[in-house]
Amino acid sequence: MTSFGARLQAAIAEYGGLVVGIDPHPGLLAAWGLDDSADGAAEMAGVVIDALAGRVAMVKPQAALFERFGSSGIAALEDTLELARDRGLLTLLDAKRGDIGSTMVAYAESYLGNASPLAADAVTLSPYLGFESLRPALALAAENERGVFVLALTSNPEGAAVQHAGMSTGRPVAAGIADAAAAENAAAAAHGTLGSVGLVVGATIGTVGRDLGIDFAATNAPLLAPGVGAQGATMRQLTSVFGAAFTAGQVLPTVSRAVLAAGPRRDELGRAVTELQADLTLVRTSAR
Numbered sequence: 011m012t013s014f015g016a017r018l019q020a021a022i023a024e025y026g027g028l029v030v031g032i033d034p035h036p037g038l039l040a041a042w043g044l045d046d047s048a049d050g051a052a053e054m055a056g057v058v059i060d061a062l063a064g065r066v067a068m069v070k071p072q073a074a075l076f077e078r079f080g081s082s083g084i085a086a087l088e089d090t091l092e093l094a095r096d097r098g099l100l101t102l103l104d105a106k107r108g109d110i111g112s113t114m115v116a117y118a119e120s121y122l123g124n125a126s127p128l129a130a131d132a133v134t135l136s137p138y139l140g141f142e143s144l145r146p147a148l149a150l151a152a153e154n155e156r157g158v159f160v161l162a163l164t165s166n167p168e169g170a171a172v173q174h175a176g177m178s179t180g181r182p183v184a185a186g187i188a189d190a191a192a193a194e195n196a197a198a199a200a201h202g203t204l205g206s207v208g209l210v211v212g213a214t215i216g217t218v219g220r221d222l223g224i225d226f227a228a229t230n231a232p233l234l235a236p237g238v239g240a241q242g243a244t245m246r247q248l249t250s251v252f253g254a255a256f257t258a259g260q261v262l263p264t265v266s267r268a269v270l271a272a273g274p275r276r277d278e279l280g281r282a283v284t285e286l287q288a289d290l291t292l293v294r295t296s297a298r
């Protein structure tokens with residue numbers, strides 16, 4: 011019996027915190043000499059997995075960039091998840107799902123159910139129908155030793171209007187989400203293990219999370235940080251975004267386009283990842 015948080019913690023200890031996104035954008039497929047098709051997406055994913063197995067803790071396939079091809083794209087996504095798992099990589103499916111409780115049950119079964127071909131080690135969820143609406147996914151993830159990453163402070167500028175707003179209690183919405191994740195992760199914290207309910211916090215947001223009163227380290231959540239590379243953030247900025255949680259190794263910067271642009275050669279993909287990992291280590295070490 012090993013929780014997702016414990017498996018992730020072990021993988022981070024072995025490979026570091028960098029996560030690589032598998033985002034088969036049309037422009038990247040063209041640059042790789044691949045068709046903008048389900049076969050092209052599957053080919054790109056296969057090369058990325060082959061190049062990065064044994065080098066990173068986790069990969070993050072982006073669901074919509076496969077779903078846009080319909081059933082063949084979904085089949086390619088299923089194959090991608092299976093291949094990554096077979097090659098020893100943890101999988102985080104970026105599907106950003108969130109719905110009313112009764113239909114959330116079905117989303118939970120799709121991405122976290124043991125019988126589902128779309129099941130991943132973890133899935134991204136949107137809490138903007140209310141954190142408690144995610145309960146079916148939280149419950150199934152715990153039962154099946156999988157995880158979730160809940161959007162808290164997203165990397166896009168439009169997120170602020172909702173996420174920084176005050177709740178009826180006066181506490182900002184994003185801080186309320188962080189509090190809820192912390193409560194889910196408290197039992198793991200008591201055992202000294204990373205929690206299985208992660209948060210998504212953009213590397214682009216500056217100090218706003220801490221300014222809103224979030225103590226990231228206290229959430230015991232793995233903290234997925236998109237925004238490094240193509241969205242303009244640097245590894246160095248993670249220090250001001252996360253404070254002590256960054257030096258503690260809780261932060262998982264996730265990079266898609268800035269890595270994929272180095273392909274299709276496996277050695278170039280590997281080199282891009284090694285450089286990002288070295289940068290992450292350097293910044294973390296100097297921040298201590």
Ligand SMILES: O=C(O)c1cc(=O)[nH]c(=O)n1[C@@H]1O[C@H](COP(=O)(O)O)[C@@H](O)[C@H]1O
Pocket residue numbers: 031033072104106134163164165166210211212236237238239240241264265266267268
């Ligand atoms: O949940 C996510 O993965 C996510 C949340 C967020 O706030 N911002 C964000 O960019 N992402 C995803 O992270 C990836 C970032 O890709 P690059 O900007 O190419 O590195 C994309 O797949 C985004 O959908």
